[in-house]
Amino acid sequence: MSGIIGKKIGMTSLYMEDGRSVACTLIEAGPCVVTQVKTVENEGYNAVQIGFGEKKEKHTTKSLLGHFKKANTTPKKKLVEFRTFEQPLNLGDVLTVEMLEVGTFIDAVGTSKGKGFQGVVKRHGFGGVGGQTHGQHNRGRHPGSIGACSFPSRVFKGLRMAGRTGGNRVKVQNLEVLRIYPDKNLLVVSGSIPGAKNSYVIIEN
Template sequence: MSGIIGKKIGMTSLYMEDGRALACTLIEAGPCVVTQVKTVATDGYDAVQVGYGEKKEKHTTKSLLGHFKKAKTTPKKKLVEFRSFEGTSNLGDVITVEGFEVGSFIDAIGTSKGKGFQGVVKRHGFGGVGGQTHGQHNRGRHPGSIGACSFPSRVFKGLRMAGRTGGNRVKVQNLEVLKVYPEKNLLVVSGSVPGAKNSYVIIEN
């Protein structure tokens, strides 16, 4: 498995040859630099660390500055490790979108939008208590009964209730690559990708 780091630009639609309009996401992916190559002999496992995005030296710790100088590159904002990286990768190698082919499928990982404190209908997809008949009043989006009575006289852990939702690491699999623009470092993939605009996206293929 190999991959690249990018930023979500936003969503648009593409018209296909058969007349369909497909919702798609634009991702500015790379160029990324290989900042570390881990091996079983030195680190206990095989992995490739990749860096993306420029960062000022004054905002970088001295230990990280030395880390980036080994790779002969400038400080990077985002570092991600990829296990079992396909092909041979050397320190300082540059990874671009040219490695992606139209028609191939990728997995996209991002942090979903935070929704704040939400009720059970939005958070878990509950249907609410029901209509206004049979004595129901102002309970359309309420959770309803939560079960336990005199036994076991407690609420079980993990019961789905209202609370903070969103802001989680989400992986969406099997998104088709519709277009590749190497000169602009752009990938156009089908469907939606988790996260807000300008948020980081990890792409695995």
């Protein structure tokens, strides 16, 4: 499975030929540089590492500076490995948004927005305890009972409770490529993708 690294720009909508208004996401995809080609002989497995986004040399370690120098490129902010690629790649090759085609379907991988510590209603979609009658006071969004009686006298593992929400790696599959603007490195896909604006996105096809 090949792919490219991008940055989420924002969302908009497009009118299709049949008159439908489709919500879509704008992604700045590429250009990406092949920074390493891993082989079974050297690393024990086949993979291609690509880099995206410019980074200042003073903020880059010397070991990484040498790593990028081998690929004859500037330091990159984001590095991602792909185990398989449809076309053979060499060190220093540049990947652009033109590797994708309009009408094809891609998968988008990103980090969802972190929402901090949240209750069970927001985190798991609970309905709350219910009404305010029969002694219920200020418990509208509480989880309610969390265990049984004297048997088994404990709370089962994995019970859905309040806790940290968001900030997870999320993959959204089968997003259609609606537009490609090679001169601006822009990719327009249908639907929404995880992450905030200017967050990194991995595009797999």
